[in-house]
Every structure is written in C-alpha cells, then in structure tokens.
Amino acid sequence: MNISLDKRISALIDQRDFLNDVRKNHWCILKRSVLEEEHAIMYKLLVLVFVALAAAQKASYENYKVFRVLPLQESQLNVLRQIEDHDGFALWNGPSHVNMTVDVMVAPSKFGEFVDLMNLIGTPYASYIDNVQALIDTETSSVVRSTTRFSYSVYHTLQEIYAHLDDLAEQHPNNVEVIIGGKSYEGRQIKGIKLSFGESKPGIVLEGGIHAREWISPATVLYIIDQLLNSQDPEVRALAEGNDWYIFPNANPDGYVYTHTKNRLWRKTRKPYSTFCYGSDPNRNWGYKWNTGGASSNPCSETYAGSSAFSEVETRTLSEYLTSISDKFYAFISFHSYSQLLLFSYGHTTAHIGNYDELYAIGKKSIDALAQRYGTEYRLGNVAETIYVATGSSLDWVKGSLGKPISYTYELRDKGRYGFLLPENQIIPTGEETLDSLVAMFKEAAKRGYPN
Numbered sequence: 001m002n003i004s005l006d007k008r009i010s011a012l013i014d015q016r017d018f019l020n021d022v023r024k025n026h027w028c029i030l031k032r033s034v035l036e037e038e039h040a041i042m043y044k045l046l047v048l049v050f051v052a053l054a055a056a057q058k059a060s061y062e063n064y065k066v067f068r069v070l071p072l073q074e075s076q077l078n079v080l081r082q083i084e085d086h087d088g089f090a091l092w093n094g095p096s097h098v099n100m101t102v103d104v105m106v107a108p109s110k111f112g113e114f115v116d117l118m119n120l121i122g123t124p125y126a127s128y129i130d131n132v133q134a135l136i137d138t139e140t141s142s143v144v145r146s147t148t149r150f151s152y153s154v155y156h157t158l159q160e161i162y163a164h165l166d167d168l169a170e171q172h173p174n175n176v177e178v179i180i181g182g183k184s185y186e187g188r189q190i191k192g193i194k195l196s197f198g199e200s201k202p203g204i205v206l207e208g209g210i211h212a213r214e215w216i217s218p219a220t221v222l223y224i225i226d227q228l229l230n231s232q233d234p235e236v237r238a239l240a241e242g243n244d245w246y247i248f249p250n251a252n253p254d255g256y257v258y259t260h261t262k263n264r265l266w267r268k269t270r271k272p273y274s275t276f277c278y279g280s281d282p283n284r285n286w287g288y289k290w291n292t293g294g295a296s297s298n299p300c301s302e303t304y305a306g307s308s309a310f311s312e313v314e315t316r317t318l319s320e321y322l323t324s325i326s327d328k329f330y331a332f333i334s335f336h337s338y339s340q341l342l343l344f345s346y347g348h349t350t351a352h353i354g355n356y357d358e359l360y361a362i363g364k365k366s367i368d369a370l371a372q373r374y375g376t377e378y379r380l381g382n383v384a385e386t387i388y389v390a391t392g393s394s395l396d397w398v399k400g401s402l403g404k405p406i407s408y409t410y411e412l413r414d415k416g417r418y419g420f421l422l423p424e425n426q427i428i429p430t431g432e433e434t435l436d437s438l439v440a441m442f443k444e445a446a447k448r449g450y451p452n
C-alpha cells in the first residue's frame with residue numbers, strides 16, 4: 001500500500017516539476033502584470049491537477065504476492081508480528097501460534113527482503129497467491145449481473161445496499177423498518193433494518209462489514225436478510241419469526257466505499273490521524289478492555305486502536321444505539337472474514353470466563369450444522385485462545401459491557417485461497433451454510449433457556 005503511495009507521490013512531483021517548467025517559460029516571455037495573473041491561473045491549475053490525479057488513482061496490487069508462512073518457534077512468531085509495521089508488507093492473516101500458518105502480502109519490490117528474512121530466521125514459506133491484482137480483477141466477474149432486480153450473488157456498492165434496505169422497508173411495511181445505528185466520519189449513515197413478525201420478541205443483532213475489505217461479510221448478511229424474509233423452510237421461518245432482528249450490513253460505511261473507489265484492501269475507518277495515515281481499526285476501538293493487547297498504538301498500523309476508546313464516530317454512535325436497545329436484544333453476531341472460525345469472548349485473555357462452556361457447546365452445534373451442506377470446516381473457541389489476543393472488539397464490548405449471553409463472531413470463508421477476495425460464486429454457498437449454523441445456534445440456545 002505504501003509502495004503505491006510512494007509511486008503516487010512521485011507521479012505528483014513529476015507533474016509538479018513539469019508544470020513549474022511551463023511556468024518558468026512563461027516568465028521569460030510575458031510581462032510581469034500578465035505573469036501574476038498567469039501565476040494565479042497556474043496555481044489553480046496545479047491544484048486541480050493534484051486533485052484530479054488523487055481522485056483518479058486507484059491502488060494497484062499488480063504482482064503483489066501473498067506468502068503463507070509456517071512459524072515453528074515463538075521467536076519466529078515475534079519477527080512476524082513486527083512485519084506489518086514495515087512498508088511493502090501487510091498481514092492478511094496474522095501470527096497466532098506456533099505451527100499455525102500466517103499469510104503475509106508482500107510488494108514486488110520487497111520479495112528479496114522477504115525471502116532473506118525468512119531464510120535468516122529459518123521459517124518455511126511458500127507463495128500462496130501469485131498476483132493479488134489478478135484476483136481483484138476476477139473477483140466480481142464470474143456472475144452475470146442483473147440490472148432489474150437486486151441480486152444476492154454479487155458484491156454491491158454501499159449505495160446499492162442502502163437503496164435495497166429502503167426498498168425492503170417499502171415492499172414489506174409490516175415486517176421491515178429502516179433503522180439508523182449511527183454515522184460515519186465522512187457523514188454517512190450506518191443504515192440497517194429492524195425485521196419483526198407480529199408482536200415484539202427478544203432481539204438478535206447482526207453486524208456486518210466493520211472491516212471494510214471483508215466483502216463477504218455484508219454479502220452474507222444481505223443473504224440472511226433475504227432468507228429471514230422469504231425462506232419457506234420451516235426451521236428458518238421459526239428462527240426468523242421467533243426473534244426481532246436488528247441488522248446492519250455495513251458498520252464501517254466510509255471504509256466500504258473506499259474499498260470500491262480507491263483501495264480494495266482497505267480495512268479501517270477513514271478518519272485522518274496524520275498526513276499519511278488514516279483510520280483506526282473499528283474492531284479494536286470499542287470501550288471494553290480497550291487497547292490492552294493485540295491492538296496497535298501506531299496510527300499507520302492496520303490494527304490501530306484509535307486515540308481513545310470510541311475515538312471513531314462509527315463505534316461510538318453504534319455503541320450508543322446498541323445501548324439504547326439493550327433491553328430488547330439478547331444475542332449479537334458479527335461477521336468477518338477470512339479463516340473459517342466461530343469465535344466468542346474474550347479477546348484479552350485465554351482464560352475461560354463468563355459462560356465459556358455454554359458458548360462452546362452452542363458453537364459446536366453451530367459449526368457441525370455449518371459443515372453439513374458443503375463440508376466447510378470451522379474451528380471454534382474464544383478469541384485469545386483460538387487466534388490471538390485482540391482487544392476493543394464489538395463482540396467483547398457487547399459481552400463485557402452490555403452483558404449479553406449469546407455473542408459470536410464468524411470469520412467466514414475461506415482459508416486463504418482467495419482470502420479477502422472471495423469470488424462472487426461463493427456468496428450464496430457461504431450464506432446458505434452460515435444460515436444453517438444460525439438455525440442450529442439458536443435452537444441450541446433455546447434448549448439452554450435463551451432468551452431468559
């Protein structure tokens with residue numbers, strides 16, 4: 001990412017030098033009064049060129065590779081943990097434990113450095129994705145796009161998603177109501193829907209898209225909305241109609257727009273923290289055990305915790321909304337990708353605290369049901385133990401601060417073959433198996449007396 005930024009800056013400097021030359025020539029041939037006018041015009045032109053160039057540029061990941069690395073010792077893990085703070089390296093799937101693979105995206109200019117480093121510390125590695133840009137280019141081309149109706153099998157822009165939520169409320173006035181869960185730094189709404197059938201029921205909150213580049217998350221949430229409204233399967237109907245639903249497909253709207261317009265692999269919010277570093281990780285910014293591990297204090301980091309808990313307007317306003325409906329819901333599910341994991345609290349400690357045993361048992365039924373349809377295998381456990389210590393997530397805040405008993409995070413497909421760039425033809429299968437697991441989750445929760 002920084003490489004492409006470097007390129008962008010040097011392109012701008014080249015452009016500026018060129019314009020300066022043009023301006024110097026004018027100095028030689030024009031009178032001073034004319035020149036002053038010219039100067040002002042050129043300055044305006046220059047500004048326009050800067051703005052136009054900045055707007056037109058879209059980050060390219062041509063020939064970037066994703067390497068899969070297998071740390072064999074704790075010391076190797078420590079080196080890998082430091083890698084993301086260096087230009088040209090980005091962690092797609094961060095270091096967790098010895099003998100568990102790590103996915104690192106490397107810019108072409110850093111291949112030599114990367115190979116030297118891996119050989120120096122003696123860590124096995126292999127190229128796993130050969131050209132990231134090629135995957136970006138093919139991600140959205142496998143499915144024929146309908147122009148007449150909203151398709152659940154393609155990735156949509158934020159505008160399309162929000163228009164669709166409005167349409168649903170119009171088409172189903174008795175069951176769907178548009179709700180606003182908060183706002184973004186750039187002034188967008190965090191738009192969602194409340195879905196209800198008949199008299200008021202205990203609620204389930206679904207949060208999608210808090211990490212901008214994880215496109216399968218909002219796409220899966222949209223598929224679930226469709227099924228909750230339209231499925232004729234008796235088990236899905238029971239799940240849909242036995243609960244009220246508060247559903248936000250895009251909890252980080254600025255970031256999501258940015259992944260469509262500027263940088264497909266953007267993860268964070270878009271609040272500027274320094275000249276070159278924007279955004280904090282909105283899933284490290286919530287106010288429960290904030291920044292007590294597994295988050296960064298460096299604004300340039302992908303896991304920057306923010307300047308304080310709830311420094312991001314997105315997390316602050318969404319947390320206020322959730323607090324305002326706290327007596328109306330008992331379960332919270334957030335959707336991320338990738339890795340195929342079903343996670344629950346907490347992220348700050350590997351200790352089994354809260355209702356660990358119960359969440360494990362419910363989660364086990366869920367992942368078993370998920371595997372039935374397509375054989376997709378998930379791992380299950382608390383965040384700190386299953387992946388790594390990470391603090392400031394919405395999951396932990398809902399559990400720790402609001403005390404909600406049923407609180408899970410899905411890391412959806414896949415296991416790294418496509419990573420964040422899951423092709424569109426996997427959207428429906430991902431949605432189907434995830435809905436299967438939700439049916440099983442809430443059946444098992446009900447058996448255990450939830451909501452109580």
Ligand SMILES: [Zn+2]
Nearest residue numbers: 211214336337
């Ligand atoms: Zn995520």
